[in-house]
Amino acid sequence: MRIVSKDSYLDKSVSIGDFCVIEEGVKIGKNCRIGHHVTIRKNTAIGDDVRIDDYTDIGKQPIKA
Numbered sequence: 001m002r003i004v005s006k007d008s009y010l011d012k013s014v015s016i017g018d019f020c021v022i023e024e025g026v027k028i029g030k031n032c033r034i035g036h037h038v039t040i041r042k043n044t045a046i047g048d049d050v051r052i053d054d055y056t057d058i059g060k061q062p063i064k065a
Contacts, residue, residue: 001018001019002016002018002019002020002021002022003020003021003022004016004020004022005022005023005024005025005026005042006024007024007025008022008023008024008025008026008027008028009026009027009028010022010026010028011028011029011030011031011032013030013031013032014028014030014031014032014033014034015032015033015034016034016038017034017035017036017037017038017054018036018037019036019037020034020036020037020038020039020040021038021039021040022039022040023039023040023041023042023044023059024042024043025042025043025044026040026041026042026043026044026045026046027044027045027046028040028046028050029046029047029048029049029050030048030049031048031049032046032048032049032050032051032052033050033051033052034052035051035052035053035054035055035056036054036055037054037055038052038054038055038056038057038058039056039057039058039060040052040058040059041057041058041059041060041061042059043059044058044059046058
């Protein structure tokens with residue numbers, strides 16, 4: 001299962017693992033490989049030829065003290 005927002009852009013060459021969540025406004029370039037259980041938060045841009053390891057959370061806002 002993968003959840004990919006309709007408001008995101010992924011190049012046709014992008015490979016996505018199982019159990020990923022890609023939120024709205026995300027842009028992912030050419031030849032990227034996204035591992036399993038990855039979350040990419042809204043409005044995040046990822047360039048070309050990037051590998052994202054399993055269980056990664058990208059674009060998460062820091063906790064305010």
